[in-house]
Amino acid sequence: xxxxxxxxxxxxxxxVGRLSMVLETGDIRLLFEYGMKPGKPPxxxxxxxxxxxxxxxxxxxxxxxxxxxxxxxxxxxxxTTRLTSEISNLLHKDSIKIxxxxxxxxxxxxxxxxxxxxxxxxxxxxQTRNIGDNFEIKTHSAGHIPGSLMFELICDKxxxxxxxxxxxxxxxxxxxxxxxCDILFLEGTYAGRDHPKKREEIERxxxxxxxxxxxxxxxxxxxxxxxSRSQELAMILRKTGYNVWFDGMxxxxxxxxxxxxxxxxxxxxxxxxxxKINMVHSDHGRKLATQKADVILTSSGMMDGxxxxxxxxxxxxxxxxxxxxxxxxxxxxxxxxxxDKGMLDFYGVHEKISCEVVYFDFSAHAGHSxxxxxxxxxxxxxxxxxxxxxxxxxxxxxxxxxxxxxPLTGETVEL
Ligand SMILES: [Zn+2]
Ligand SMILES: [Zn+2]
Numbered sequence: 001x002x003x004x005x006x007x008x009x010x011x012x013x014x015x016v017g018r019l020s021m022v023l024e025t026g027d028i029r030l031l032f033e034y035g036m037k038p039g040k041p042p043x044x045x046x047x048x049x050x051x052x053x054x055x056x057x058x059x060x061x062x063x064x065x066x067x068x069x070x071x072x073x074x075x076x077x078x079x080t081t082r083l084t085s086e087i088s089n090l091l092h093k094d095s096i097k098i099x100x101x102x103x104x105x106x107x108x109x110x111x112x113x114x115x116x117x118x119x120x121x122x123x124x125x126x127q128t129r130n131i132g133d134n135f136e137i138k139t140h141s142a143g144h145i146p147g148s149l150m151f152e153l154i155c156d157k158x159x160x161x162x163x164x165x166x167x168x169x170x171x172x173x174x175x176x177x178x179x180x181c182d183i184l185f186l187e188g189t190y191a192g193r194d195h196p197k198k199r200e201e202i203e204r205x206x207x208x209x210x211x212x213x214x215x216x217x218x219x220x221x222x223x224x225x226x227x228s229r230s231q232e233l234a235m236i237l238r239k240t241g242y243n244v245w246f247d248g249m250x251x252x253x254x255x256x257x258x259x260x261x262x263x264x265x266x267x268x269x270x271x272x273x274x275x276k277i278n279m280v281h282s283d284h285g286r287k288l289a290t291q292k293a294d295v296i297l298t299s300s301g302m303m304d305g306x307x308x309x310x311x312x313x314x315x316x317x318x319x320x321x322x323x324x325x326x327x328x329x330x331x332x333x334x335x336x337x338x339x340d341k342g343m344l345d346f347y348g349v350h351e352k353i354s355c356e357v358v359y360f361d362f363s364a365h366a367g368h369s370x371x372x373x374x375x376x377x378x379x380x381x382x383x384x385x386x387x388x389x390x391x392x393x394x395x396x397x398x399x400x401x402x403x404x405x406x407p408l409t410g411e412t413v414e415l
Pocket of ligand 1: 164
C-alpha cells in the first residue's frame with residue numbers, strides 16, 4: 001500500500017516572503033524552510049509541529065530568517081550546505097541588529113542562533129541521504145545563489161521542492177536543469193513577468209550607463225543585496241577599469257563564498273574582481289569613496305539601512321550621479337520609494353533625491369516562461385505553486401500539461 005503524502009504551508013505560499021512548509025508521509029515529517037518576510041515590522045510563518053528534520057534550500061531571509069526561533073522549543077537537525085549555514089548565521093545576527101535599531105520585537109536570541117548553527121547536518125549539492133527505510137533525499141544545485149539547493153524526495157513518489165531557482169548562467173553561478181518528478185513544488189517569484197533581455201545585453205547596457213555617469217563627472221551608486229548580487233556585480237565590473245569601492249556586508253559574504261569554490265562558477269574570477277576593488281571599512285573610507293570612486297557598490301539592496309544611506313545623504317543633490325538598482329524593489333521598501341517617487345526615507349525623514357535613478361533586471365529567479373518550460377521538462381503529474389504573489393498567471397499555461405494546486409497558508413492538502 002502506498003503511503004499518503006500530506007503537506008501544509010505555514011507561510012509564503014501566496015506571497016513572496018516567510019516561506020515554510022510541512023510535508024508528511026508514512027511516519028516521516030519534514031519542515032521545508034522557515035523564513036521571515038522582511039518589512040516594517042517583519043512577519044513570520046505559522047508555528048510548526050514537531051518534525052524529524054528541517055530542510056533549508058538557501059540563506060535568503062525569506063527562506064531562513066526564522067530558523068533560530070525553532071530552537072527555542074526543541075532541537076532538530078538542519079539539512080543544508082555548509083555555505084548556506086554560514087551565510088544564514090551572518091544574516092540572523094544582522095536581523096537582531098536591525099530589529100534592535102528599528103525598535104521591533106526580536107524573535108530570537110544570539111543563543112538560539114548558535115544552536116541553529118550547531119544543528120547543521122551538512123549536505124552538499126548532488127548528494128543523497130536516507131531517512132528511515134524507504135525515504136531518500138537527493139540534492140541538486142538550484143542555480144539561484146552559491147550553495148543553493150533543490151531537494152528531491154524519493155519515496156512512493158518523486159517529489160521536487162525547487163526553493164528559489166534560476167535556469168540561466170550568471171557570472172556567479174551556473175543555472176540549474178529540470179529534474180524528472182511526479183510532484184513539483186514550484187516557486188513563482190517572477191510569475192507573470194518575463195526577463196525582457198538576455199543577461200549579456202543587460203550587462204552591456206549597465207556598463208554603458210556607468211560610462212555615461214562617470215563621463216559627466218558623477219558617481220554610480222549601486223545598492224545591492226549582500227548575498228550574491230554584490231559579488232556578481234563586482235565580477236561584471238572586473239574588466240571595466242572603473243575605480244570601484246565596496247562597502248557593507250557583501251564584503252564578508254564574498255570572503256565566505258571564496259571558502260567554497262565548488263559553489264562558484266569561477267572562484268578565480270571572483271578573487272581577481274575583489275583584488276581590484278577598494279574595500280571600505282570606516283567613515284573615513286566612505287568619505288574617500290565619495291571623492292574618488294566611479295562606482296560604489298554597497299548594501300542594503302532595498303536601501304532600508306546599511307552604508308548606502310550615508311552615501312546617498314552626501315550625494316542626494318548631485319544631478320550628475322546616479323543610483324543604479326539591479327534587484328526587484330519590494331513594495332514599501334526605500335528602493336521602491338526612490339524608483340517611484342524620487343525620494344528616500346533617511347531614518348524617518350523623507351528627502352528628495354536629485355540623482356538619476358535607473359533599474360536593470362538582474363534577477364536570480366527564473367522568469368515566467370522559464371518557470372513553465374522548467375515545469376514541463378520535469379514531467380510532473382501535479383504542480384504545487386508557491387512563493388508567489390501572482391500565481392494565477394501560471395495556472396492556465398501549466399494546466400495544459402499537468403494538474404495545478406494553489407494551496408493557501410494553513411490549508412492541509414493530501415496528494
Ligand atoms: Zn532567494
Ligand atoms: Zn525567495
